[in-house]
Amino acid sequence: MRARLGKVDLAISGVPDLIRMKQASGRAKDREDLRAMEAQRRDTVTS
């Protein structure tokens, strides 16, 4: 995925890779992010 910030195009990590990295980290903040990602996935599936 690419995104633009100011005048710069950026390469952004995809969600599957973000999940893998956060699972590997095991930090509390990353577990919280994983719950938010899972909740968003459920919302997307049910909407």
Added chain:
Amino acid sequence: MSPPSQARVTADPDELPPFPLDPERLVEVLARHAVDYILVGGSALIVHGIGSRETYDLDIVPSAVDDNLERLGGALRELGAKVVTHWSADDDELHVDESTFEPAVFRDNPFLHLVTPAGRLDVILRPGGADGGLTNLRPVRCVPGWGRLTWRSAACPT
């Protein structure tokens, strides 16, 4: 002072005090030095529209080829980056080291916490869950998202 190819990072980034973040300045300098990297971490989540937490830094995974690390070093020198070595909540003092940011610094410290006048930047050469670094991170289809930062996705409808 030129350091540490062996700068030891003991600070937990979650415990560091928040710094004003100017992400446009950070990515502008990285772009001008033609640094090849991918954005990960909390700011990437914001772009994807996931969660609601704030982020106080940018996390990047650079391509690990020497030429790219040389360019990254140039960008970090221009940004006035310093390596965070320790944060003490007791005395509210952030301990930093100067660095020349030669490629060896990144190779010897695959997770560098940096502070710059434009905010905090984490440089992660070998992210957990994607041990091959940049080449193992695949682009995926666009997920539109808006966050507290003024991100605009080029690939997503506005």
